[in-house]
Amino acid sequence: MADIALSLTKVDKIYQRRGKPPVHAVKSLDMAVERGEIIALLGSSGCGKTSTLRMIAGFEAVSNGDIVLADRRIDQLPPARRGVAMAFEGYSLYPPLTVRDNIAFALKSARLSAKDVEKRVAEISRLVEIEEILDRYPSSISGGQQQRASLARALVRRADLYLLDEPMGQLEPQLRAVxxxxxxxxxxxxxxxxxxxxxxxxxxxxxxxxxxxxxxxVLQQFASQKELRDRPANLFVATFVGEPPMNVFEAAVENGxxxxxxxxAGPTFDFASSEIPLPVRQAIGGRERAVVxxxxxxxxxxGGLNEARIVSNQWLGDQxxxxxxxxxKLxxxxxxxxxxAKAGEKIRYDAAAADLHVFDAATEAAVSHGLETA
Amino acid sequence: MAALELRSVSKAFKASKVLDSVSLAAEEGEIVCVFGPSGSGKTVLLRLIAGVEQADEGSIMLEGRDVTDTAPEARGVGMAFQNFALFPHMSAFDNVASALTARRASPEAIRGKVEKIARLLKIGHVLEHAPRELSNGQKQRTALARALVADPKILLLDDPLRNVDAKLRYEMRLELPALLRTSGSTVLYVTQDYKEAMALGDRIAVLLDGGVAQVAKPADIYREPATLGVARLFGDPAINLVPVQPLASPSGPKIGIGGASLSLPASYAHAIGKRCMLGLRPESLAVEAQPSQESFDVDLVAATPLNEKTLLLLRTADGRELLASEPNADEAPRRHGPAFARFDANAVLLFDAANGRRIAPQSA
Amino acid sequence: MESTSFIERILRGAALSLIVIFFLFPIFWILLMSFQTNEEILRIPPSLFFTPTLSNYAALITGKLATVSGTLDIAFMKNLWNSVLLSTASVAIALALGVPAAYAFARFKFRLGEDIAFTLLSFRFAPPLLVLLPLSLYFQALGLTDTYVGLIWVYQLIALPLILWIVRGYFEDISPDIEHAYRVAGHSWGRTFLRIAIPLARPGIAAAGLLAFIFCWNNFVFALILASADKQPVTVGALAFVTASGIQYGQIAAAIVLSVTPTLALALYAQRYLVEGLSLGAVKG
Structure with missing residues (x-):
């Protein structure tokens, strides 16, 4: 069995609102994270990702379900006793302390020797490039620097779990990749x-x-980047993950x-059945409509079967x-x-069978990905 | 005659000079993207043209007319603000119509025009809503409609896509060029996303430290940035910069990276002996498991996959960090540890370390 | 979990009741007193049970105050009218002057701007009595003593700084871009002020107007020194109830109830403007 560090079992978050219907922000979330694993909670605003993080950190009460971290049930513990370190989206640096003291704060309360504190602060600040501003106060540094300081404060601690809320949202773009x-x-x-x-x-x-x-x-899919790209579980994941997003069209199906x-009024994708493995053809079955x-x-x-008018052609330097x-649609x-090719001209295009994703038109669940069934 | 022309415009706030003698011209119907990092004075530039800020020096010409001292309402420009700046106490319809009511159009004419632009921007169904009832995307489209509805000769767009979500931003990036062309306006489009600037602009004006660093077509700026500063702004991830000093050798100019001696094209012979910055775009840097003729030793520190490419963080023998990007292949993930990097010698950029200007290759 | 929240609820309820009783009991007691005769009020121990009488209100409205030593004429209704007139006129003038001034201070940087604004605020620092002595001398020389105009003018000391500073803050909170957008759309400066700035600052203007009205209404010393019985507001007029033959508690209570009513009504009316969250959704943020 894999070494599970954190597990969430049937976790719900329901916000009761006075005079309004309650909001079900997180629905029956099951998730297991292995030790040493790096997990991203990805979604648009209001999808429940921040509520989930805050429940793990202990800033939101869990409405139902268990959270277990390092073999301890933590969902009823106060945040300080859960063994988690967190970097906040709003930075939440302590304004009266210098950046250095902000970072060292948790280490000092953990009674580390001054030498150890010094060493660890120096190490982490080199990593996020804030050595020059260690003796400044949070109000006198830029948003990007505050974010790096906040990140350093979380990472400098020893914890069973690190929670990072939008850790790079405000970073200078030139620095982000490095x-x-x-x-x-x-x-x-x-x-x-x-x-x-x-x-x-x-x-x-x-x-x-x-x-x-x-x-x-709702947790739509929990998988590696490659899996999300190549085998999205449903239409939502398919069109949410990927830059630019996947092109999807509802189509009439002929499977013979x-x-x-x-x-x-759009393309036709047409293949000899011999090109398509039998399991895929069986999965598509007799349905008359599907989303491709x-x-x-x-x-x-x-080249290929289809032709369309170009709306725009944008060269971005490397693509x-x-x-x-x-x-x-576009x-x-x-x-x-x-x-x-210029805007206004026509261009021919096509797609290979191996690159076609098929989804059920009604449930939006994936049916097949290229030459494999979902 | 240029549709819009700035002549040595300067603007300072208290002691700090935001714009220092900026000159820029845009032809009729042209889309000029004003691009620069935050704080480079892009928005101030737009505000000066709109007339909501006053220039300290220089003059602003719109279609040959000097408007430097003209009130904003008399300049006949349309503007969309970054924060939308919708009138919260008016419906979306009245917001859009506000640009027409000032021109004393008849109510029927106003309704007709508002509905036409609303249809084009897909906000026809929310015209009776108050701004607080609109989604972010709808707010942004309403603000755009308000700027476009009176068919202004000059259209000023201040980072209009900044505050909408990624998906919508992407869609708008593809749709906007056609929309702006149908309006026929001369457009000044401020953005701090280089991809947006490259996608939308006929030309890009790069604003850096209060001055115009380069004005050119998008592909030219990417390929031949005028200065180090411009080069660093274009590209995601940003260009790698390595200080080098080309030396003469029998086989042409050589440079040293991490202890290895590597060849530059002969067209850089005139840079020999100069202290330079070598610019390597991540996509022109290849990482291989085996050494080859022009490769140098690196340590592969981290591989971070992006959507269709993978970024490799490399450390050279002398501790310098370099980023390489490669299209995703279906082979096994990259192993951390020693590897060999090689660059495409024809794709390198060389800058003078003293003044940051690009050293153009010279054909012998 | 359930039990703690139950205890919490009880504790919270108890604490709230205590606070409500502490603040509302005096008002409640005044209301009871206004329906009692002086004898009932002064009885020991006091009691919640009595036969209600309207005689206090009748005396105030007819202006005939019956005391042990005979009937006294009082001008309570006139005083009440004076209060309404003085406060309304003062606030109206202060709004007419203060709102444009607040806008100017909020939007334009001009020489001595901050100093002028601060000077206006500093009027509120000085104890009124300090200002009053020289002021009464000036007023006598100018012939403004005992006139409505004179009083309304002095009341500007109360109302104007208040309106100026509160409304200024509201104008500063409106994103200038909203006004810029209206001007770029082709509207003049004046229309922008009327159509954009004023509607958006309305909650602030309502709050400032209400506060200024209450402060004017409750003012005592200015009118006491600068006006005679004829022009005095209720606050000063109430002194008439302290008669040679004793203090008329019943009438005082009734007078208080009557004089609180207009401000209370105004506050209830203005409430809807106070909570109006107009700027919501105006700009991204």
Missing amino acids: LRGRLKSLLVERRMTSIFVTHDQTEANALADRIAVMEAG ERLRFKVT GVRPHAIRLG SHLAMDVAG LVAVSHKPIA
């Missing part, structure tokens, strides 16, 4: 079990071993001699984004090379 790399290397090296909340999937992808995608209080998806999806990177340009007007294709 800091992500260093943070990841630190977390991996020390085997620090950590959960961070983010709405930015680039950050989730870059840092996390596994990503928990949440929406409307040929497997054919026909989108009204293709990742922008998988759209093949310059090209092409938008086409298809069935009243179909987006991405290429790592410049595309020689």
